[in-house]
Amino acid sequence: MKKKELILQAATYLFARKGYSDTAMHELSKMTGTAEGTIFYHFKNKQGIFLAILEDLKETILPEFEQYRKVESEKTGLDMVMETISFYLYMAKNREDLFAILHQRHPYELAVSNAECRDILEAIYNCFVDIFESAIVAGQADGSIHPAIVARKSALIVFxxxxxxxxFRMNNLYDVEALYSELTESCRRMLKSEHC
Structure with missing residues (x-):
């Protein structure tokens, strides 16, 4: 593994567990066995590392969602929404550190003053919502989803x-697996066409 990748991996781990503010560069240096000067050779500063992690999230997770969306299927749009729910929950569990960073307060505070951060976050969330929206539009076309709902707004609500x-799962508030059936059934009822 290249030094830069090692730094990003360790920083992701630290930021996910400690948060941006409570992660010190000397911890990252110690964890990677890399001098702080070398870290800053690869990344301009701590914020640069953080932005690189968000960019990595966009570059690694979004293609998986895009690939998932392109899979041809004979399923209804409503079934595609249910599959997308499952896939999103799977990805969040499989890439827990990246999603933990995405769910912290810091990225959104940074996005207020940093256009690059805002653009990355918008790209990430637009991709997620676009997948739900395209499934809803497909469902409206095939009759499995009510034609009168507004696809984008409904996609935002489902997302x-x-x-x-x-x-909830990341904060250990509820047993999400126990709520899965109710979640999918609520979404199904909200979207389902009267004719199905």
Whole structure:
């Protein structure tokens, strides 16, 4: 593994567990066996490391969602929404450190003053919501989803519900697996066409 990748991996681990503010560069240096000067050779500063992690999230997770969305299927749009819910929960569990960083307060505070951070966050969230929206539009076309709902707004609502489950799990508030059936059934009822 290259030094830069090792630094990013260790920083992701530290930021996910300690948060941005409570992660010191000397900890990252010690964890990677890399001098702080070398860290700053690869990344301009701590914020640069953080932005690189967000960019990595966008570059690694979003293609998986895009690939998932492109899989041809004979399923209804409503079934595709349910599969997308499952896939999102799977990805959040499989990439827990990256999602933990995404659910912290710091990225959004940084996005207020940093256009690069805002652009990365927008790209990440737009991709997630776009996948739900495209499944809803497909469901409206095939009759499995009510034609009168507004696809983008409904996609935002469904995504908000699903992402809340991820937050619950990460904060050990509820047993998300026990709520899965109710989550999917609520989404199904909200979207389902009267004719199905």
């Amino acid at each position: 908000g519900m699903v992402d809340s489950m991820v937050r």
